[in-house]
Amino acid sequence: MPPGSASGVPGYSEVRLDHVTKDFGGTKGLDDVSVAFEAERVTVLLGLSGSGKSTLLRHINGLQQPTSGRVIVRGESVERASGRALKALRREIGFIFQHFHLVESMSVLENVCTGTLGGLRGPRLSLMSYPKAIRRQAYEQLERVGLAERAYQRADTLSGGQQQRVAIARALVQRPKILLADEPVASLDPVSAAQVMELITRISREESLTVVCSLHQVQTALTHADRIVGLRAGRIVLDRATADIGREEALSIYDSVAAATPEAATSDSAPAAPAGAATSAPGGH
Numbered sequence: 001m002p003p004g005s006a007s008g009v010p011g012y013s014e015v016r017l018d019h020v021t022k023d024f025g026g027t028k029g030l031d032d033v034s035v036a037f038e039a040e041r042v043t044v045l046l047g048l049s050g051s052g053k054s055t056l057l058r059h060i061n062g063l064q065q066p067t068s069g070r071v072i073v074r075g076e077s078v079e080r081a082s083g084r085a086l087k088a089l090r091r092e093i094g095f096i097f098q099h100f101h102l103v104e105s106m107s108v109l110e111n112v113c114t115g116t117l118g119g120l121r122g123p124r125l126s127l128m129s130y131p132k133a134i135r136r137q138a139y140e141q142l143e144r145v146g147l148a149e150r151a152y153q154r155a156d157t158l159s160g161g162q163q164q165r166v167a168i169a170r171a172l173v174q175r176p177k178i179l180l181a182d183e184p185v186a187s188l189d190p191v192s193a194a195q196v197m198e199l200i201t202r203i204s205r206e207e208s209l210t211v212v213c214s215l216h217q218v219q220t221a222l223t224h225a226d227r228i229v230g231l232r233a234g235r236i237v238l239d240r241a242t243a244d245i246g247r248e249e250a251l252s253i254y255d256s257v258a259a260a261t262p263e264a265a266t267s268d269s270a271p272a273a274p275a276g277a278a279t280s281a282p283g284g285h
């Protein structure tokens with residue numbers, strides 16, 4: 001824990017955004033967002049494409065800076081941290097993505113080892129160039145996600161669901177305190193998606209992780225999240241424990257779109273953005 005942070009102290013949150021606005025030159029990615037995230041909680045962000053989910057996640061690990069407001073992670077002000085402080089903070093934050101971002105030609109085990117690169121000096125050109133202790137930790141994380149027997153296969157020989165579990169092992173090997181997940185199951189079939197979400201929720205309990213995860217599937221959020229935060233046009237429109245949220249209310253995050261498309265109430269996927277709705281900048285977040 002960084003000096004000065006105070007986990008366990010009343011009022012302390014692992015992650016806190018205070019009145020954060022992100023203005024992308026006319027488009028507000030976030031608009032006066034105040035929200036806090038706690039340990040051992042899986043919070044799911046729901047909202048239409050372009051509602052600000054990725055922008056919120058990127059502010060937590062300092063990939064984006066707020067135009068105004070503050071982002072506090074583990075007692076440290078992210079927007080004021082620079083250089084070594086930001087690097088140290090990022091080592092406490094694991095990030096997983098929709099498209100896994102594994103190196104396809106590397107073995108599964110070496111991919112997991114790359115999760116430790118932020119804490120090592122110099123490049124690593126092969127699996128054997130990682131210290132033995134790291135190789136062992138990486139293997140243990142693969143056991144944890146149920147893929148130890150695949151350790152020496154090329155990453156691209158695994159299914160999408162398996163690759164996402166490898167990406168989770170890669171995030172865990174750096175022993176993060178916070179896990180951010182940007183649409184981690186968007187590319188997966190329903191069975192693999194459920195396995196990945198179950199893994200994330202189990203690990204959150206085992207490691208006292210603070211998990212913030214964006215999703216497009218309302219039912220998946222209702223099944224796996226402890227809490228749902230709904231975003232619309234960069235603003236929070238719902239923030240409640242999942243146990244207190246009904247399906248209709250979760251769908252109301254999508255506003256008029258849900259009402260206009262009754263089939264949305266029976267579909268697992270969030271309704272598509274209406275014509276003219278904001279969409280995310282392709283690849284340019």
Ligand SMILES: Nc1ncnc2c1ncn2[C@@H]1O[C@H](COP(=O)(O)OP(=O)(O)OP(=O)(O)O)[C@@H](O)[C@H]1O
Pocket residue numbers: 024027028029030047048049050051052053054055056278279280281284285
């Ligand atoms: N780098 C950027 N430059 C300009 N505008 C951006 C940038 N990144 C995001 N935006 C805008 O900010 C808003 C929020 O985008 P964001 O990607 O956070 O939405 P999202 O809810 O994650 O969408 P999706 O579900 O499609 O990933 C959108 O209007 C988007 O176009």
